[in-house]
Amino acid sequence: MTGRPGASRVVLSVGANLAERDARLASVIAALGDRLVAASDVYTTAPWGGVHQDDFLNQTLIAEADLSPADWLAFCHDCERAADRTREVRWGPRTLDVDVISVEVDGVAVRSDDPDLTLPHPRAAERAFVLVPWLQIEPDARLWTPTGERAVTDLLEALPAAERSGVRRAEATR
Secondary structure, X not given: OOOOOOEEEEEEEEEEOOOOHHHHHHHHHHHHHHHEEEEOOOEEEOOOOOOOOOOEEEXXXXXXXXXXXXXXXXXXXXXXXXXXXXXXXXXXXXXXXXXXXXEEEOOEEOOXXXXXXXXXXXXXXXXXXXXXHHHHHOOOOEEEEOOEEEEHHHHHHHOOHHHHHOOXXXXXXX
């Protein structure tokens, strides 16, 4: 993973299932400002990971800036802190969750096994709530996987139908 800033492009997945969910997602868009390239619609999804909790609102964002992968991770943590995010239960309820899905620096996909920032996100290919909104804003999206680079459409198709159908466009509540 490169530590130097360079022309980078990031795919972020944002989600919230506690109070003011819409406002929490919107806060990330506001924090990105003119770095935002694309924002998917907001989707409602059942919680992932087996913890009983309310449904999530999820959204995928694409942004560009002269930031390193570590800088993007710091941006995500700053957004979560601003939303009073706590990490008490793995896959538990969240005021805001902002995950770095993938980063390209100078047009090259970053791959990293760093425990602080594994790239691409190690479970992105398994999560319809990431892939469905991503395809909405980037229909030809590709993601590096342990078996090589794959089309996100193929990754989504490989998921169980119930997982794919569980990602529903949210009704506007803002």
